[in-house]
Amino acid sequence: MPKIDTSLFEIGTLDRLAAGDTDIHALDPRAKLVTTLAFILTVVSFGRYEVASLVPLLAFPLVLAILGRVPGPYLLRKLLIASPFAVMVGMFNPFLDQTVLLNVSGLNVTGGWVSFAAILLRFALSVTAALVLIATTGFAQVCMALTRLGTPRIFATQLLFLYRYIFVLTEEGLRMSRARDLRSFGRRGTGLRIYGFMLGQLLLRTMDRAGRIHRAMLCRGFDGEVRLNRRLRWRREDVLFVCGWLGFFALARVFNLPQELGQMLLKVIA
């Protein structure tokens, strides 16, 4: 229960952030969506032992977060909350893969540790990119971009509805849960049987509500399609944004930028 509670609160925060009006917010949602997808694909296409060469990619979420005024501490907190699965599965790598890859001044670094670090870095990159996308775009806009990019309309519409009614229904669920707890005295009443009744009850109410919403929609001329009164137009900024970042991703993917930089430095020093 606390988990979904805080998750909902997070949705609220993302909503608030998405209402901002920075240059990043002003970009076409399609541009941001496409670039973010390309970014994630780039990130996961790196080899499993590549850590250093992933580092330059940090630039993407970082720049967007700063320009789009997404607070860093917030992103960090979200990362931490979401990390357990990746950490849990990746954690085995150091034990299972003991090949020595590096020897840094007498300290053996095994492949397992390197790939573990790579997993964590990929995780951080892909999750922050997705969060920054929502925080600078807003869910409705992302849905709209999805439709424009070929996602079936019915799916996008459905997503919008789901999103809208999460709040209404979780409130209902919370109130029912409260009502039960008040008469349960922490002992009985929280078993499966009662739970089934409660969920059933909640489900019936939910379906009734769906019926009422559908009626409300029909009353306003709903014909199977949900339209938004916004125009999407590619501007020069959007094209620049997409091309610039895609170029950068390609660069970072092809050249090991840190490596090159290090070699240059070494040469300069030498």
Added chain:
Amino acid sequence: MSHHIVEVQDLRFAYPDGNEALSGLSFRIHHGESVAIVGANGAGKSTLLLHLNGCLVPKQGTVRIGDFPLTEKTLPDVRRTVGMVFQDPDDQLFMPTVYDDVAFGPLNLGLPFDEVDARVRAALATVGGEHLAKRPPYRLSGGEKRAVAIATVLSMSPNILVLDEPTSNLDPRARRNLITLLHGFEHTKIIATHDLDMVMDLCGRTIVMHRGHILADGPTRDIFADDRLLDEGHLERPLSLR
């Protein structure tokens, strides 16, 4: 002008579980009238309203809006003419932002972008909700939600406004503001409610329903003066008349 007439003849309706919610109603509401539908819980008020724009289809009897009986074919026209405000604004505000919600109807009418925008602004201005345009509906207070729900209907410029318990859960000031707002509309208004004091303020005519029937239909003052009738309809004389 006859376009704004609402006529119901011998209307019957049963829910799928066999419950006969309306068992033979007839009335006729004229252009510009403001009519209250009152009665006990479960008398059939909400069910009746749902028939006025074809949300429910009668088992028997007819509903006419203007010169046309309500049929499959006239449905789109009727829905544009009859604007319906539901009891729970959460059922009516389903879009991501207030703006999108108010624009939903006009967009479905196929209006051009600028016309839609103008209508949305006008409708929000009428209910005093311009500043809410960008907010998501679930963040609004009860009174704000109700006002926006009315705006979503106004933006389709209906001729007839149908409201189901518009003042429920509003604080006294929000209620007063709403009543003032409704006073300002010259639409035909049909309002189902338990708030008899609002009826006194707003409606010249009252229809009393009881178990799917019409118990009485007449000038509000007369109806509220008839204690036996009120008692039969599970009603009470409004305080302003005591």
Added chain:
Amino acid sequence: MSHHIVEVQDLRFAYPDGNEALSGLSFRIHHGESVAIVGANGAGKSTLLLHLNGCLVPKQGTVRIGDFPLTEKTLPDVRRTVGMVFQDPDDQLFMPTVYDDVAFGPLNLGLPFDEVDARVRAALATVGGEHLAKRPPYRLSGGEKRAVAIATVLSMSPNILVLDEPTSNLDPRARRNLITLLHGFEHTKIIATHDLDMVMDLCGRTIVMHRGHILADGPTRDIFADDRLLDEGHLERPLSLR
């Protein structure tokens, strides 16, 4: 006897999104008092009620029920003492029949079968709902649901009754019946509502809330005579006082 005292001191509470719903409240309600909590939409009434039996935990300040501060340890006791009726009876009625629903609390208290049965019957009789015992709650009318919701709480024989908007969506007769019913209880009663006429009928004392604060706390007659206060609290003079 002191067991029935409700004391709130400097209560503060903020929802997770940072919204400060209560910002420093203090009051003391004595045994047998009947107190109304009124105020605008969003003033914090419901939030306050949820603190009185530990559904929400204060960020700062204390709640005392009887002689004990409300803590994790005293929670079960407090919940038996304070019976809470929610605004929407649907939230509260989740068992397959009315009987089961009213028996739910006493069963969880670990009472023997006969005692539970006796309590259920008594509670249903008090609200005039004996004939509903076998019906499923989701098939009841609004007024019936409300009565049963109160019975579910009465069956635990609380000393303090807390009600959130008990008259909302009731028809005038159901509302009158409820008021009569509540009149008959010698419990301490705390009622959050927008129905100021019910307050006039039922509560000797009124607390006016505004934006998480207490704007006024005193005899109902005095409060409703103070037009400036009422205006500040988004209220109106009840019709029975005009």
Added chain:
Amino acid sequence: MHMADALISPTVGGIMWAATAGLIAHCSRKISTNLEGSRVPLMGVLGAFIFAAQMINFTIPATGSSGHLGGGAILAILLGPHAAFLTIASVLTIQSLFFADGGILALGCNIFNLGFWPCFVAYPFIYKAITGHSPSRGRIVTGAMLASIAGLQLGAFSVVLETVASGISELPFETFVMIMQPIHLAIGLVEGLVTAAVVTFVWKARPEILAMAQGLGVRTAPSFRGVVTGLALAALVTGGALSWFASAHPDGLEWSMAKVSGKEELEAPADGIHAMLAGIQEKTALLPDYAFKAAEHESAQAEGEAPAAWPAVDAGTSTSGILGGAMTMLLAGALGLFLKKRQHRA
């Protein structure tokens, strides 16, 4: 059991995305043509119900821990397979975008694992087969239980396959299976109980709702069978592709198993995996872990010498790597500061 982006390879992610996208497109067509969009609000709101149901929890008998509803099976029963699949897909989308549960690339896998099996396998072949046209309490309970368990087992097994085929995690196949399947048997049992309880409640209170859902299935029955066949084929192909990847490059599995069993000598070829990463062609490929290994073996054999593998680093490269990495971090920090400054001035 949501998979995360960090743990899957682009190949696996991409294949599953394609499979899922195909399924979504197919289901959308089914629904929009059959039902004129009228089920859209119901689907959306039921999706939200899955979240709301998590507000209520229950105590699992004898363990004292608490559980809640997962949702795949119940949605399939209430909505029929197509609408349910779309609803599950949208629930998972929200979770991945807002709760960072799973990830965008892994979304394809997650939707497939948690949506395909309950909707297109467990529901038609288990639940409907058992309840038939004359549901009784016993049949509903049995059907719901078995469908939930089967759906989750298949889903969990897919997670294992996808993870192992991706080769990012070092967890060996067998170990992973031994962890995942029993855990999900327990989860499936609980989910089955809950699903059965809720469905029987609805069946008693409002039988018409279930009849309606079932009726939908019946109405689409002729094409439905075709769909299931098609989807089963798709699943076979997908599964085949996955196992082809696994078997064509067996070292992903064998290598890690060998590790567990302590056979160190198998390591050398594994180290060669990234040997060719110097070449731009391979660098830009989307299949870093598997696809080029064969090629690399061939070329290594052809040239008769093992190229210097990145992991077998010489001191010079690693120093420059570390130095460069640190510099990049510094640069990023500087960039950040610069942007912040500019913003304040703006």
